[in-house]
Amino acid sequence: MSSHCxxxxxxxxxxxxxxxxxxxxxPDDSLLYEKEDLRxxxxxxxxxxxxxxxxxxxPTTVAQVQEIMRICYHLEVPVVARGAGTGLSGGALPHEQGxxxxxxxxxxxxxxxxxxxxxxxxxxxxxxxxxEAAARHKLYYAPDPSSQIACSIGGNVxxxxxxxxxxxxxxxxxxxxKLKVVTVEGKLITIGSNALDAPGxxxxxxxxGSEGMLGVIVEVTVKLLPLxxxxxxxxxxxxxxxKAGTAVGNIIAxxxxxxxxEMMDRLAIEAAEDFxxxxxxxxxxxxxxxxxDGTHAEVSEYVLQVRDILLNSGATEVRTAKDEQERxxxxxxxxxxxxxxxxxxxxxYCMDGTIPRKRLPEVLQTIAELSKEYDLRVANVFHAGDGxxxxxxxxxxxxxGELERTEEFxxxxxxxxxxxxxxxxxxxxxxxxxxxxxxxxxxxQELIQFHAIKNAFDAKGLLNPGKxxxxxxxxxxxxxxxxxxxxxxxxxxxxx
Amino acid sequence: xxxxxxxxxxxxxxxxARASKTPLNISGGNSKRFYGREPVGEVLDVSEHKGVINYxxxxxxxxxxxxxxxxxxxxxxxxxxxxxxFEPPAFGKSATIxxxxxxxFSGPRRxxxxxxxxxxLGSSIINGKxxxxxxxxxxxxxxxxxxxxxxxxxxxxxxxxxxxxxxxxLPKPEVETTLVYEMSSExxxxxxxxxxxxxxxxxxxCFDDSTLTIRLSGTEGAVKxxxxxxxxxxxxxxxxxxKQLKEHELSYFNGDNDLWRLSLASNTxxxxxxxKYLYEWNGAQRWLISEDNDEKIRKEVAQHxxxxxxxxxxxxxxxxxxxxxxxxxxxHRQLKIAFDPDSIFNPGRMYAEI
Numbered sequence: 081m082s083s084h085c086x087x088x089x090x091x092x093x094x095x096x097x098x099x100x101x102x103x104x105x106x107p108d109d110s111l112l113y114e115k116e117d118l119r120x121x122x123x124x125x126x127x128x129x130x131x132x133x134x135x136x137x138x139p140t141t142v143a144q145v146q147e148i149m150r151i152c153y154h155l156e157v158p159v160v161a162r163g164a165g166t167g168l169s170g171g172a173l174p175h176e177q178g179x180x181x182x183x184x185x186x187x188x189x190x191x192x193x194x195x196x197x198x199x200x201x202x203x204x205x206x207x208x209x210x211x212e213a214a215a216r217h218k219l220y221y222a223p224d225p226s227s228q229i230a231c232s233i234g235g236n237v238x239x240x241x242x243x244x245x246x247x248x249x250x251x252x253x254x255x256x257x258k259l260k261v262v263t264v265e266g267k268l269i270t271i272g273s274n275a276l277d278a279p280g281x282x283x284x285x286x287x288x289g290s291e292g293m294l295g296v297i298v299e300v301t302v303k304l305l306p307l308x309x310x311x312x313x314x315x316x317x318x319x320x321x322x323k324a325g326t327a328v329g330n331i332i333a334x335x336x337x338x339x340x341x342e343m344m345d346r347l348a349i350e351a352a353e354d355f356x357x358x359x360x361x362x363x364x365x366x367x368x369x370x371x372x373d374g375t376h377a378e379v380s381e382y383v384l385q386v387r388d389i390l391l392n393s394g395a396t397e398v399r400t401a402k403d404e405q406e407r408x409x410x411x412x413x414x415x416x417x418x419x420x421x422x423x424x425x426x427x428x429y430c431m432d433g434t435i436p437r438k439r440l441p442e443v444l445q446t447i448a449e450l451s452k453e454y455d456l457r458v459a460n461v462f463h464a465g466d467g468x469x470x471x472x473x474x475x476x477x478x479x480x481g482e483l484e485r486t487e488e489f490x491x492x493x494x495x496x497x498x499x500x501x502x503x504x505x506x507x508x509x510x511x512x513x514x515x516x517x518x519x520x521x522x523x524x525q526e527l528i529q530f531h532a533i534k535n536a537f538d539a540k541g542l543l544n545p546g547k548x549x550x551x552x553x554x555x556x557x558x559x560x561x562x563x564x565x566x567x568x569x570x571x572x573x574x575x576x
Numbered sequence: 577x578x579x580x581x582x583x584x585x586x587x588x589x590x591x592x593a594r595a596s597k598t599p600l601n602i603s604g605g606n607s608k609r610f611y612g613r614e615p616v617g618e619v620l621d622v623s624e625h626k627g628v629i630n631y632x633x634x635x636x637x638x639x640x641x642x643x644x645x646x647x648x649x650x651x652x653x654x655x656x657x658x659x660x661x662f663e664p665p666a667f668g669k670s671a672t673i674x675x676x677x678x679x680x681f682s683g684p685r686r687x688x689x690x691x692x693x694x695x696x697l698g699s700s701i702i703n704g705k706x707x708x709x710x711x712x713x714x715x716x717x718x719x720x721x722x723x724x725x726x727x728x729x730x731x732x733x734x735x736x737x738x739x740x741x742x743x744x745x746l747p748k749p750e751v752e753t754t755l756v757y758e759m760s761s762e763x764x765x766x767x768x769x770x771x772x773x774x775x776x777x778x779x780x781x782c783f784d785d786s787t788l789t790i791r792l793s794g795t796e797g798a799v800k801x802x803x804x805x806x807x808x809x810x811x812x813x814x815x816x817x818x819k820q821l822k823e824h825e826l827s828y829f830n831g832d833n834d835l836w837r838l839s840l841a842s843n844t845x846x847x848x849x850x851x852k853y854l855y856e857w858n859g860a861q862r863w864l865i866s867e868d869n870d871e872k873i874r875k876e877v878a879q880h881x882x883x884x885x886x887x888x889x890x891x892x893x894x895x896x897x898x899x900x901x902x903x904x905x906x907x908h909r910q911l912k913i914a915f916d917p918d919s920i921f922n923p924g925r926m927y928a929e930i
Contacts, residue, residue, distance in 0.1 A: 195769050195843040218773065240719045251717065253726070254694050269903050274841035276686065276860045277730075279883045279898040280908055280927070282693055285726035289719045309775040329634040335657060335747035375775055377797030434715040436635050466716035467635075506717035514720070521720055525707045529915070533722050536910035549721065 091177035091545075093157050095134055098179070101155065102137060105147035112136040121180050124165045124172040125227070128429075128483060129512050133160065133174030138182045142260070142268060142298045145181070149296065150266035152179055158545045159264075161292045163203060163235030166227045168430055169511030171239065171291045171547060178545075181296065183234050189213050190299070196274065197304045198257060203234025203297050207241075210302060219304040222249035225507070226415055234297045240289030242507035244340040244414070245371075247465035249305070251507070253288040260299035261287065264538045274301065286533070291509050292544040294537040308373035311339070312383050313407045316395040317364035321345055321460075324366040325440040327393035328464045331370065334389055336382055340371035341465030342414050345444075348421065348459040348472070349413075355420035358413030359406075361397055368395075368464065369414055417461045418472065425457070425474035429486045433497030434506035437467045446496045447471055454489040456482075468506035469497070495520050510548045518548075519555035527552060579627030581641070583700075583708060583739050589620055590737065590920070591706040599923050602733040604643055605670030608679055610888055612732055612925050613896050622737060623672060628652055629740060630714065637697060637714045639742040642674025649673050653745055661689040661746040665822040674738045680730030683822035684780035684791070687842070687857035689746070693729035698742035701728060703735075704916030714742045727911075733922040734930055735915040749779070749793035752815055755808035757788045761846060761855065764788040768858045769843060776802050782821055783855040784828055791818060821856070828854050828863070834890055836864040836873060840882035849876050863887075874898060897926060905929060 095113075102111055112118060113135040123130045134157075139145050152159050158178030165172055174180040186202035189209065193199070194217045199210055207228040211220040224243035225231055231241070237259065240252045249255070258272035272284040287294055318324040324343055331338065344352065346365050353360045360367055368390070372382045383400060390398045401407035413420075421428050435443050444460065451458045457474040471493055475486040494504040494517045504510070504517040518527070530549040534541070550558075593600050599617030606623075609615065626643035633656040640649055646666050653659055663683030664676045677699075682691040698712030701724075711724035728738060759767070764783040768790075771778055777794035789811060792799045811817060820826050829835065838847070842860040847853075851866030866873065870886065870893060877884040883898035900908060905927070912919065912930040923930075 193843075194773065196841050197772060240723075242717050246717060250690070250694065253723070254690060263903070267903050269907075271904075273839075273881060273883065275839040275882050276857060277680070277691065277839050277883075279885075280900050280904060281731055281735075281911060282680075282726050282729055283904075283907065285693060285723045285729075289723055306773050306775050332636060332747075333634045335750070337746065374794070375777065375798045375801060377801040378777070378795040381795045381797050434717045436632070436637075436714060438632070438635060463717070468717045501713060502715050503713055503718040503720050505720050506715070507719060509719055510721075518720060525705075526709045526711065526721070529703060529707075529709055529724070530721050532914035533724075533911065536907065536914045 091156065091158055091175070093134055093155070093177040098151070098155060098157055099135060101151045102135065102148065105144060105151070106137060106139060110138045110140065110144070112138070121162065121165075121174055121182070124162070124167045124170060126168050126170040126511070126513055128477075129170040129173050131174050131176055133180035134176065134178055136180045136182060138185055140185045142262065145262045145296060145298055146266040146268060148179065148181060149262050149264060152542060153265050153540070156540060156542065158542050159296070160544050161238070161296050163232035163238070164206065164230050166231040167235060167239060167509065167511065168432070169505070169509040169513040171509050171511035171544070173512050173547075175545060183232070183298070186234070186298065192217060192219075192304070194219065198274065198301050199304055200299065200301050201233055202299060203237075204232050207231050207233055207236055214304050215307070218307045220307055221302050222255050222305050223252050226418065233300050233302065237288055237297055237300055238290065238292050239507070239509040242463070242468065244342055244463060246463065247341060248337050248339045253285055255303050256284065256288065256300060257303055258301035259284065259287055259297055261295040262298055263295050264540065264543055268298070272301070289509070291511060291548040293534055293548050294543065308339075309375045310379045311371060311373040311407065312379050313401045313410050314370045314372070314383065314386055314390065315360075315399045315401070315410050316368045316370070316390040317361040317397040318366045318368070318394065319364065319396055320394070321366040321444055322441045323394040324368050325437065325464070327368060327390055327395065328437060330389050330393050331386060332465075334385060336386065338370050338386070338465060339373040340369065341463075342369040343367070343462040343464040344414065344417060345460040347457065348417050348461050351420040351424050351459060352413035352417050355423055356412045356416050358409050360413055364396065369410055414461070417459075421459050421472045421474065426476040426478065427474075429473040429475060429490055431471045431473070431490050431493050432468070432505050432508040433494050433502055434466070434468045435497050435500050435502035437464070439500040439502070443469065443496055443500060447493055450489055450492055454485055456486060456489055463506070466506075467502065491517060512547055515547070515550045515554065516558045518550050519559050524552055524555065527555065580624055582625045586620070586622060586625060586737060586739070587702055587706055587708055590702050593618065593620075593920050594704065594706055594918055597918055598920065600920050602737055602922055604672035604675040605645070605668065607666065607668030607671040608675050611679060613928070615925055616923060620737065622674060625739065633658060635714065636716070636745050637742055638745055639698070639714060639740060640673050641740045642672060642738040644673050646671040646673055646676055654748070657748050658745045659748045660695070660743065662686060662692045662695055663822060664692060665824070667823065673741060677729055677741050678731065678733050678738060684782065684818050684856060687860055688779050693726045695744045696725050696729055696741060697744055699725040699728055700739040701736035702739060704918055704920055708739065712742065716744065732926045734912060734926050736921060751796045751799045752779070752791060752793045753799050753803060754811040754814055754817055755790045755792065755803065755806065756811045757790070757808050758786055759788055760786065761853065764855065765843070765859050771806070772858055780818055781856070781858055784826065789817060828852065831865060832890055833865045833867060834886055835888040836866060837885040837887040838862040838864055838877050838882060839885070840877065840880055844880045844882065847876055847880070849873060870895070895927075900927065
């Protein structure tokens with residue numbers, strides 16, 4: 081094992097020294113350290129993981145962020161950056177010995193450049209606010225994670241967030257041009273450019289999805305797209321999820337890339353229908369929502385083609401939204417699927433695996449079997465076009481042992497995604513939550529390479545320690561029960 | 577079609593080079609030798625490591641060994657009516673998919689559909705410790721671990737030997753039409769920006785001499801109605817024009833002067849540099865044939881927050897790529913150490929320091 085690659089993540093912060101140093105650079109209302117003030121920051125969107133930070137810093141200027149980083153670098157204090165705190169993998173879970181750096185006050189849209197079709201925004205700006213600001217120029221920002229009303233663009237970059245329109249319009253990494261980043265030493269650097277590329281390595285790609293491990297994002301330049309001339313949604317019902325999956329493949333085989341292609345299974349349909357009355361067919365085993373956008377002419381052509389494909393693929397019913405109101409209603413059920421499931425169960429746990437689409441039947445079968453084994457219900461919501469599966473495990477945290485059972489069940493689902501050539505996370509990130517499953521997806525040399533990358537940016541290991549990439553020791557403990565690609569994992573290190 | 581896995585042999589050669597601290601000049605089809613700084617070291621030929629490993633048209637993904645010929649990849653896709661959406665130039669029949677990705681070369685469609693790096697989903701590499709590593713995969717969405725596969729795009733082999741890449745592919749457009757307009761460069765830039773703000777099936781623009789050429793791609797109805805809206809004459813050279821453009825076969829590219837590639841925000845005004853220009857990507861990629869010296873060109877481009885690459889050199893140039901500022905160069909150095917601690921892969925090919 082390479083010694084420089086491993087950080088033990090143990091810190092011993094002098095609280096008084098830290099607070100007094102931070103008070104030199106921050107006004108009183110930008111620094112919290114009393115227990116009751118820290119409470120709102122103890123978790124992000126994954127509330128099962130909670131930890132109070134030592135202090136919370138809420139700077140308002142880039143210069144203050146630089147000062148905070150210099151102080152923490154000097155005192156060797158861990159720093160966890162936080163945007164809107166909507167993340168679902170515990171990526172913004174605080175460190176008990178560290179600073180929780182909230183970027184919430186960086187909420188200004190600096191400019192919208194209509195000719196170059198870009199917007200320069202601060203990291204705390206909400207995802208949806210960018211499209212709202214661009215709308216009067218008939219432009220929008222394409223990635224639309226379901227939390228877009230609340231989640232911030234800085235967090236989107238840190239997680240490489242997706243949404244329901246990824247298949248056609250890509251992820252965050254495809255829709256940003258430039259970042260301003262404060263390094264662990266407190267230097268301000270610019271990554272990317274207003275051009276379509278920049279000299280040197282593609283640091284923009286490396287930074288996107290790096291989960292706060294490599295630097296603190298303080299400004300983002302995003303690309304804007306012209307609003308499509310027309311958007312249309314088709315809803316199709318199936319008496320079998322496998323037929324719905326085949327229909328997705330048939331649409332793509334016909335040379336059509338829909339703007340969105342979503343699938344819901346029976347339990348998800350029932351919950352959504354009960355909640356928002358979207359008019360979903362309750363006798364269906366699965367529904368597909370297929371959104372087509374573009375010019376009037378091409379949408380008209382595609383709507384006819386897609387209807388035929390769906391019927392030929394065995395759809396029991398195909399409906400085209402008759403107006404904008406009905407289109408939004410069709411989507412409302414899908415977008416409200418998570419809270420809808422929240423109404424039929426005290427708690428739910430959202431998974432985020434991605435699989436090659438053709439493996440859907442066997443993965444759904446595995447999930448159904450595991451559901452019986454663990455005696456926990458599962459509702460499946462699926463970004464069908466790009467293979468991103470969101471099984472929602474229904475549980476009750478008040479029943480002793482049920483959360484632990486749920487987490488184990490979730491872990492098994494992710495491992496089954498890896499087994500069919502997929503990944504443990506399509507868009508929510510690894511964070512704290514999937515750190516063990518990283519040991520299943522990657523072999524030790526690959527994890528060492530990740531640690532070496534981290535080391536290139538943050539040799540002291542202060543940025544978001546313990547997240548995203550597991551230590552080999554952690555994997556050895558977890559891996560004792562797991563086999564990777566038919567090999568014993570980490571044959572080179574000691575077993576516990 | 578030729579299929580061969582020589583990854584073990586490549587790995588052994590890297591191991592030997594590492595032991596003897598011998599620099600390696602990674603070579604596929606050798607079609608991009610002209611690009612970048614002077615190659616040094618012992619040739620590591622990866623052209624025999626070839627073949628499409630997996631292609632799933634309905635999953636929109638192809639995985640091929642790095643030495644697979646680019647032409648072969650494009651033929652395999654065309655048989656299923658699909659394509660590499662970044663429309664890469666080959667610059668020679670021997671071009672490989674590995675070299676294309678290592679250079680991040682993208683063609684006329686780039687401003688509308690994305691670059692090579694946007695389509696890379698996964699990669700297998702050998703790092704400087706002679707370890708075979710795998711990152712990303714064949715699925716569209718994957719945020720587990722740092723995005724090493726995209727980092728390899730454009731790194732010119734300085735971080736590792738590419739063994740295989742998985743690339744997202746797209747359906748070919750149903751119909752394509754090329755339209756031409758006689759107008760000045762100023763008016764052309766204005767027109768393409770105006771079009772870019774509308775929902776239109778434009779897939780390429782190029783301004784050369786006094787002609788603006790626009791390509792429309794999409795369904796029959798979409799292309800027809802867009803043509804009605806935009807007017808313009810159908811080009812006599814048709815779709816061949818775009819192939820000649822991307823392969824640098826247009827008469828513009830003839831001559832013995834340095835060819836510069838200028839990468840700028842698309843709305844950058846006409847630059848204050850003498851020479852012959854050709855504008856692509858709505859103005860975001862500008863080719864310049866100029867006798868101005870490097871310093872003057874880089875300074876003018878930097879003033880507009882862009883960067884300049886001496887794409888084809890006829891004289892001697894110390895730097896081919898725009899020099900990096902100190903803090904960024906330091907990150908590059910550290911990343912080089914992270915992947916290739918003994919600096920054996922293509923040293924100095926991109927920058928003298930890495």
